[in-house]
Amino acid sequence: MDGETARNDDGNEPVEPPRTRDDAAPSYVLTADFGTGGVKVGVVDRTLALRAVTVADYPLRHPAPMWAEQLPADWWSAFAGAVADLARRVPDLRERIGAIAFSAQMCGVVCVDAAGTVLRPAIIWLDKRAAEISRDLMCRFPTVHGYNLWRALIWLRIANGGPSKNGMDPPVKMLWLRDAEPDVWAATDKVLDVRDWLVLRATGRVCTTADAANLTWLMDTRPGREGWSERLCRLVGVPIDRLPEIVEGGEVVGRLTADAAADLGLPPGVPVVAGCGDVAATALGSGAVDDGELHVYAGTSSWVGGFFPDRRVSMRHSYATVTAPIGFRPLLIATQETCGGAFAWLADLFGGPTDDDAVGTLLAEAAPRDLDAPLFLPWLAGERCPIDDERLRGAFLGLRLGHRRGDLVRAAIDGTVLNLRWALEVVGRERGVLHDRPLPLVGGVGQSPVFAQALADATGRTVLTTTPRFAGLIGVAALAAPALGWAADPFAAIRAAPRADVVEHRPDPRRRELLELRWAEFESARRRLVPWSARRQDGLNRYGGGGR
Numbered sequence: 001m002d003g004e005t006a007r008n009d010d011g012n013e014p015v016e017p018p019r020t021r022d023d024a025a026p027s028y029v030l031t032a033d034f035g036t037g038g039v040k041v042g043v044v045d046r047t048l049a050l051r052a053v054t055v056a057d058y059p060l061r062h063p064a065p066m067w068a069e070q071l072p073a074d075w076w077s078a079f080a081g082a083v084a085d086l087a088r089r090v091p092d093l094r095e096r097i098g099a100i101a102f103s104a105q106m107c108g109v110v111c112v113d114a115a116g117t118v119l120r121p122a123i124i125w126l127d128k129r130a131a132e133i134s135r136d137l138m139c140r141f142p143t144v145h146g147y148n149l150w151r152a153l154i155w156l157r158i159a160n161g162g163p164s165k166n167g168m169d170p171p172v173k174m175l176w177l178r179d180a181e182p183d184v185w186a187a188t189d190k191v192l193d194v195r196d197w198l199v200l201r202a203t204g205r206v207c208t209t210a211d212a213a214n215l216t217w218l219m220d221t222r223p224g225r226e227g228w229s230e231r232l233c234r235l236v237g238v239p240i241d242r243l244p245e246i247v248e249g250g251e252v253v254g255r256l257t258a259d260a261a262a263d264l265g266l267p268p269g270v271p272v273v274a275g276c277g278d279v280a281a282t283a284l285g286s287g288a289v290d291d292g293e294l295h296v297y298a299g300t301s302s303w304v305g306g307f308f309p310d311r312r313v314s315m316r317h318s319y320a321t322v323t324a325p326i327g328f329r330p331l332l333i334a335t336q337e338t339c340g341g342a343f344a345w346l347a348d349l350f351g352g353p354t355d356d357d358a359v360g361t362l363l364a365e366a367a368p369r370d371l372d373a374p375l376f377l378p379w380l381a382g383e384r385c386p387i388d389d390e391r392l393r394g395a396f397l398g399l400r401l402g403h404r405r406g407d408l409v410r411a412a413i414d415g416t417v418l419n420l421r422w423a424l425e426v427v428g429r430e431r432g433v434l435h436d437r438p439l440p441l442v443g444g445v446g447q448s449p450v451f452a453q454a455l456a457d458a459t460g461r462t463v464l465t466t467t468p469r470f471a472g473l474i475g476v477a478a479l480a481a482p483a484l485g486w487a488a489d490p491f492a493a494i495r496a497a498p499r500a501d502v503v504e505h506r507p508d509p510r511r512r513e514l515l516e517l518r519w520a521e522f523e524s525a526r527r528r529l530v531p532w533s534a535r536r537q538d539g540l541n542r543y544g545g546g547g548r
Contacts, residue, residue, distance in 0.1 A: 026096060026098025028098060029477040029480045030043060031044050031103075031476050032103070033470075034105060035104075036105055037060060038057035039056050040054075040469075040473060042054075046481075048477055048497035049498070050474060053470055056085075060126075067129050068124050068126035068128075069127065070122050076201055080263045083265065087265055087266075099272065101477055101479055101480045103195060103278050104194040105125055106125060106278060107169060108194040111177065113187050119187055123177075125168055126168070127167075127168065129167060133179075135165050139165060147165075151235070158220050158231065159221055159229070160221050161217065162217050170215070174236075175236065188242060190242055195208075195275055196212065199253060199275065202256055202260045207244050207245045207246070208246055209248070209325035210226065210246055211249075211276055211279065218232045221311065222311075223311075226323065227246060248327075249274050249325030250326060250480065253273065254272050256272060275479060276475075276479060278472055279303075279322070284475030284476070284478050284479075284491075285474035286305075286440040287464075287497075287499065288307075289307060289495065290434065290437075291306075293437050294428075295439065295440040295441070296439055296446075298441060298468075299339065300340045301335060301338060301339055302416075302445075304333075305331065305332055305333045308321055308331075312430055317426045318388035319333065319335070319426075334427050336420065337383055338383075339378070339443075339445055340356075340359060344359055356469065359444075365405065366406055366409040367404070370410075371514065374408065375397040375411060375414075378415050379393055379394045391534050392529075413454050416451075417451070417454045417515075420459070421458045421459050422526075439455070439456075444468070449505070452465050454515075456505040457508055460512060462505065462507070463504075464504060465505070478493040478494050
């Protein structure tokens with residue numbers, strides 16, 4: 001991957017295209033990764049090197065408390081502007097483009113009619129308006145771990161997981177629409193995720209992939225039975241005919257329509273592959289694609305992930321495999337609620353900007369590691385793994401007069417990587433985990449060498465970074481490689497991709513020794529703070545408080 005080019009996202013200079021043996025052969029995949037606040041769009045060559053990249057923002061709307069919506073037209077407009085920028089910088093993009101591949105935020109709900117017209121703003125993953133519906137669906141007596149025993153068993157057997165209690169999963173959002181906006185629901189022909197709508201806008205075809213289907217919790221993920229589940233659809237009350245066709249992520253599902261091509265300034269007829277959600281794209285882009293090989297994502301939240309040969313689930317520690325968009329391969333994801341979000345909160349507290357670059361600058365201010373420094377527990381938004389409890393709260397412990405800004409930054413870094421170590425140790429008990437491999441680090445926070453080194457020191461693993469902020473662009477480009485004849489399958493494309501710009505962060509023995517002592521403090525503190533947080537929140541609820 002061309003790390004120097006990937007960092008050149010100011011749009012000022014053209015990029016020299018790669019030379020190929022056949023000057024008429026397609027040289028590029030145009031990739032896009034649609035997040036919550038904006039889209040990253042890149043030009044990736046046949047070696048999966050990122051030749052150029054640009055970023056465009058779009059608004060996030062909160063029409064009511066706990067609501068989060070976006071206009072699909074804003075996604076498309078931002079994409080079109082980004083493509084225009086890249087076309088100026090890569091002069092032969094129009095002539096040499098071989099395919100388009102989208103990845104996007106997941107667990108959204110976009111309602112379209114039979115003509116493909118969007119019927120209302122998209123309800124995105126962040127929206128929790130359906131929390132009460134979710135609790136009614138999932139939490140009736142008798143319960144285990146807060147879930148109705150019989151429904152949990154059905155969901156675990158069929159889907160390897162089920163809707164959460166927080167209202168963020170698609171099926172309960174669909175039920176909210178059915179009850180609160182019956183006219184919209186009656187007119188809805190298909191319910192799509194974010195990426196599904198983008199494919200529809202580009203090609204006119206309605207489809208989805210297994211990763212997005214799995215996270216509706218309406219899909220049967222059992223080997224040999226993969227597809228929409230009639231039983232789960234009846235259990236929720238969602239008609240199965242409102243769900244789109246499930247296809248492989250690398251399938252060419254259509255070609256760029258004349259209308260879409262005119263918007264983008266590209267030739268009509270460019271192949272469009274189905275793509276995938278952002279989680280699978282990032283997992284592929286991490287390079288850790290062998291069974292049992294783990295990677296770490298560090299963005300606003302964080303996760304420990306990896307591919308496995310069969311389904312895995314841990315109710316106790318709140319993680320499971322989801323179905324990847326390639327051959328229904330299981331992909332384990334153990335998510336933690338706060339990582340870069342803690343750093344952005346601290347930057348805001350100090351009165352500074354909170355974007356990725358500003359957070360990176362803040363982390364560089366960390367004081368040297370010192371046992372007298374504060375201990376930070378990063379549960380500012382509750383926690384999901386290894387403990388699923390929204391009542392958990394963060395803390396700085398051991399503050400004294402004389403502690404400065406740099407001490408708090410250091411505490412935040414160390415507390416966050418120790419929390420990740422906790423998740424890694426839990427996931428590491430799974431059968432088949434490869435403990436002797438380096439640990440790829442991806443996500444915006446992975447751009448910080450201070451954070452990467454701290455993760456290496458906390459885990460005792462060599463941590464690898466390449467272009468961590470743009471791993472999703474590389475991963476989704478790999479899905480298009482087989483269609484263009486560049487590789488036998490997406491995993492082969494990733495394995496064959498040169499990684500000359502890899503930076504290794506090896507554990508430092510002295511710093512590791514200090515972090516082992518910090519780990520002992522972290523373990524002691526979390527055993528006391530977990531029940532304290534629960535009692536405190538229960539008391540707030542009892543007396544009409546909140547703070548959630």
